[in-house]
Amino acid sequence: MNATAHIVAPEEIMAFIDGEISVTEAQAVSAHLEDCAECAALADELRATSRSLVRWEVEAMPPRLEASIKELAGKSGNGFASARPRAFRGSRWSPWHWRFWAIGTGSVAAAVLILAVSLATSHRNDRQPFVEDSIQRASESLESVDGALADKMATDLRPRTEGKDSKERRATSMAQVSTSPSAAPMAGVAGMMGDRFSGGVLAPPPPPQSPPGGPMIARSVSLVIRVKDVDHSRSALDGILARYRGYSAQLNLTRSENTARSLQASLRIPAPELPSALADLKTLGSVENESQSGEEVTQQHMDLVARLKTARETEERYRAILEQRTGKISDVLEVEQAIARVRGEIESMEAEQKALEQRVDFASVEIQLSEEYKAPLNSPDDSAGTRIHNAFVAGYRNAKETLLGFLLFFEEYGPSLAIWLAILALPVVLIWRRYKKVRSRF
Amino acid sequence: MEASAPGTMNDASIHPGTDEREPEATDEKLMAAFTHGSMDAFGQLFSRYKQPLYGFFRRRIGDPAQAEELTQETFLAILRPSSRPSSRYEPRASFRTYLYAVGFNLLRAHRRKTTFRAMFFGAAPEGHEPAVRNTADTEVFLREALSQLDRQDREILLLREFEQLDYTEIAEVLNLPLNTVRSRLFRARAKLRELLAAPASRPSTKTFTEYEERV
Numbered sequence: 001m002n003a004t005a006h007i008v009a010p011e012e013i014m015a016f017i018d019g020e021i022s023v024t025e026a027q028a029v030s031a032h033l034e035d036c037a038e039c040a041a042l043a044d045e046l047r048a049t050s051r052s053l054v055r056w057e058v059e060a061m062p063p064r065l066e067a068s069i070k071e072l073a074g075k076s077g078n079g080f081a082s083a084r085p086r087a088f089r090g091s092r093w094s095p096w097h098w099r100f101w102a103i104g105t106g107s108v109a110a111a112v113l114i115l116a117v118s119l120a121t122s123h124r125n126d127r128q129p130f131v132e133d134s135i136q137r138a139s140e141s142l143e144s145v146d147g148a149l150a151d152k153m154a155t156d157l158r159p160r161t162e163g164k165d166s167k168e169r170r171a172t173s174m175a176q177v178s179t180s181p182s183a184a185p186m187a188g189v190a191g192m193m194g195d196r197f198s199g200g201v202l203a204p205p206p207p208p209q210s211p212p213g214g215p216m217i218a219r220s221v222s223l224v225i226r227v228k229d230v231d232h233s234r235s236a237l238d239g240i241l242a243r244y245r246g247y248s249a250q251l252n253l254t255r256s257e258n259t260a261r262s263l264q265a266s267l268r269i270p271a272p273e274l275p276s277a278l279a280d281l282k283t284l285g286s287v288e289n290e291s292q293s294g295e296e297v298t299q300q301h302m303d304l305v306a307r308l309k310t311a312r313e314t315e316e317r318y319r320a321i322l323e324q325r326t327g328k329i330s331d332v333l334e335v336e337q338a339i340a341r342v343r344g345e346i347e348s349m350e351a352e353q354k355a356l357e358q359r360v361d362f363a364s365v366e367i368q369l370s371e372e373y374k375a376p377l378n379s380p381d382d383s384a385g386t387r388i389h390n391a392f393v394a395g396y397r398n399a400k401e402t403l404l405g406f407l408l409f410f411e412e413y414g415p416s417l418a419i420w421l422a423i424l425a426l427p428v429v430l431i432w433r434r435y436k437k438v439r440s441r442f
Numbered sequence: 443m444e445a446s447a448p449g450t451m452n453d454a455s456i457h458p459g460t461d462e463r464e465p466e467a468t469d470e471k472l473m474a475a476f477t478h479g480s481m482d483a484f485g486q487l488f489s490r491y492k493q494p495l496y497g498f499f500r501r502r503i504g505d506p507a508q509a510e511e512l513t514q515e516t517f518l519a520i521l522r523p524s525s526r527p528s529s530r531y532e533p534r535a536s537f538r539t540y541l542y543a544v545g546f547n548l549l550r551a552h553r554r555k556t557t558f559r560a561m562f563f564g565a566a567p568e569g570h571e572p573a574v575r576n577t578a579d580t581e582v583f584l585r586e587a588l589s590q591l592d593r594q595d596r597e598i599l600l601l602r603e604f605e606q607l608d609y610t611e612i613a614e615v616l617n618l619p620l621n622t623v624r625s626r627l628f629r630a631r632a633k634l635r636e637l638l639a640a641p642a643s644r645p646s647t648k649t650f651t652e653y654e655e656r657v
Contacts, residue, residue, distance in 0.1 A: 011625065014628050014631065015609075015624065018602070020608060020609050020624075045635055046631055046635075048635075049634055049635045049638065050603055050631075052584075052638055053584065053599075053634075055580050056501065056584045056604075058493075059500075060493065061493055061510075061513070065496075065510045065513065065514060068514060069513075069517050069518075070485075070488070072518060072521065073481065073484055073521055074481070099562075100559075100563075103562065431561070435561055438557050438560040438561050
């Protein structure tokens with residue numbers, strides 16, 4: 001009998017023996033089994049297999065188990081809400097319980113540790129909060145200096161004298177200023193804002209012997225302001241300058257394609273007017289950044305004055321010598337040369353003094369006005385074809401970059417990854433083998 | 443054909459599906475009565491299924507104590523169904539399917555636990571007490587042969603041969619498609635035949651292999 005003669009599949013025969021096919025099918029299979037010896041042999045073998053399995057008998061359920069279940073069923077019938085009793089054989093977990101928990105706790109602790117370390121590492125890279133914090137601290141210290149300087153200025157409104165006393169006074173004032181580490185550069189600002197904070201709570205007691213003479217402070221302010229319209233703001237700026245008798249040392253208006261316009265100006269405002277001028281400037285728009293600084297130039301100024309005085313005295317003495325006209329002509333010429341040199345020095349020092357006083361009298365305000373960027377409605381778009389082309393080119397480049405990136409990544413990290421893989425694969429393979437072995441047993 | 447030893451019960455012969463002595467109360471009716479509070483119905487179900495269910499676990503687990511425990515747990519799960527949908531009895535399903543599905547879930551959970559513990563703490567001592575003393579050889583021989591089958595194939599074969607479930611019920615208990623059950627059952631039987639015949643003679647193996655190739 002060859003294979004083509006089998007009209008029923010072996011599975012059909014099995015299903016027939018198991019009684020899993022319909023009556024008509026069963027008749028067909030049964031008829032075939034009578035004809036086909038091979039299929040009949042298969043049917044016999046299947047039956048024999050089942051018989052050999054059925055020989056495996058199980059002893060009757062132990063009576064104690066039966067009693068135990070019946071007891072539980074009785075309890076359950078009396079009250080469904082009763083707590084679930086312990087398992088039939090108690091202490092099922094006890095030999096493993098503690099080891100299980102020990103391993104569990106250990107691994108959780110390890111996971112938490114790894115997480116903490118990685119979080120700490122990433123936090124260290126993130127400097128932003130720290131910067132904000134230090135800014136806040138700086139502004140706090142600024143306010144305390146405000147109070148200190150205001151106090152000092154109130155007590156120092158006497159004519160200035162030169163000499164030892166004044167030097168001592170300056171030393172005291174510097175000591176006051178430097179009580180806070182970041183305060184020194186802010187001293188000028190504090191002076192400017194002094195009127196607001198006069199009588200500040202944080203002010204230290206005034207120095208016992210206050211020598212006359214106020215500090216000379218060259219102030220500079222930098223402002224970044226976002227405005228709606230630069231043109232409008234510019235005329236407002238001119239108005240403010242006129243009102244406070246200031247002037248602009250430099251003014252720069254830029255405008256480029258697809259970006260907002262911006263105006264940069266370097267203004268000079270008379271120092272006493274600075275606070276009110278600043279307040280007016282701030283009304284131009286929303287202030288994005290403001291920084292103020294002051295440089296104390298009192299000592300520099302006084303040195304200059306002293307040197308100037310000496311130079312003038314020297315000049316006077318030379319002139320006196322010249323007026324006596326008792327020497328040789330070469331001596332006279334020498335004196336003339338000396339006078340010219342001293343005169344030059346005096347003039348350069350006078351210019352320096354003037355510039356210094358100018359810096360003190362006129363505060364420097366660097367202002368930057370930037371416009372909110374409004375995308376133009378009728379901006380000329382590229383044609384659809386060009387854009388499709390550009391997108392295609394960009395897509396091609398991106399794909400190339402991505403592929404290259406992959407390649408580079410594997411070139412760069414591949415060897416170390418392979419090492420790690422080899423290290424980690426070993427325990428995994430061992431565990432897996434053990435798992436397979438153990439699993440096949442149950 | 444097989445000689446039942448005194449004091450043993452072949453659970454296939456007393457199986458309720460083939461039991462004709464009480465035609466008036468089906469398993470499903472009893473289960474319905476039980477869900478309405480009749481403990482008597484549970485008692486009847488218990489006496490019908492205590493031996494089949496005990497055999498179910500006894501053949502699948504080497505340790506008799508564990509088999510006893512799981513038998514008890516299964517009946518307990520039926521007495522107090524948890525809120526999980528898998529452990530709820532649906533009146534449409536046959537009681538046998540429900541019982542073995544619950545038992546099978548517990549068995550799987552037990553196997554997971556045992557495997558896990560054996561992996562990390564070493565194997566627990568497992569008593570290999572034979573199911574019945576005078577059939578020890580049969581048991582060892584069959585256990586050995588069955589252990590060489592694929593896990594799922596073995597499960598299907600056991601459910602068919604010992605629990606006498608039909609193909610649809612097996613598919614329900616194991617959550618498998620019906621065709622898979624059929625083809626895997628055939629494969630399991632073919633393999634088992636080979637394994638059982640292996641020590642004696644080879645010819646039958648050849649026949650089966652031919653059959654398999656034709657399928």
